[in-house]
Amino acid sequence: MADRANIPEQPILKPSDPFASVNEEMKADFQFYLGLPDEWKKENQGKFAVIKNKKVLKVLADYRDALAYAVEQLGDDQFLIQQVGTEDTVHYTTQALLGGR
């Protein structure tokens, strides 16, 4: 029988955090958006919501208009522009090719 004391401690595998590469403010604003009522999402389906500090600042029909509005109101700051109803859209990339140098 193996001596249990000699068995190296195994790392506990935790499920990876899908938000690990997103900063806390963005995560909070996105989670705020996810929690908005379904009725609101239905009314604004396909439009672009400008969200900052867990508040919906404006909903616009076009992404460029939403970006212009957000920059006009918030300047060179972080914000979330979220197209309503596309939160589950998955984008694909060959990530392993992307380097940092």
Added chain:
Amino acid sequence: MPSVFRQTQNMQAEGAILPVSVGVPEIVRRVLSQKSQAIPGPIEVHALIDTGASCTCISPDVCQKLNLKPHGTAKMLTAGDPIYAHVYNIYMHMGNFGAIDPITVFAPPLVGPGNVQCLIGRDILAMCAFTYLGYVNTFSLSI
């Protein structure tokens, strides 16, 4: 139709890579200029034309150098489980194409080493004609 032609020694090994210039989009440059704040200059990066990428991606390191602020988040599927990446708006200049400004890009976390800092995805390719002539190590991109 503006075009870029490239020939490499071994395109199978290197891929269809072209130099592009990325920078702060005009809409943000205007704000910085009004506040008399410094505007980081554009950065030259190597971009790989990647028909496997649904969207154009950029290294988070480049975004940091340009002091860009994220304008969203998006779910991305790479090698493992889906993850969320920051979304940025940038300016991109490719060869004699002129600038695409703004263009929305994704910044997934880094995995691989290498000199590729940008993946030109199918969002840009949707506006282009891309010809890959592997037997003569040449490609062309027209927009």
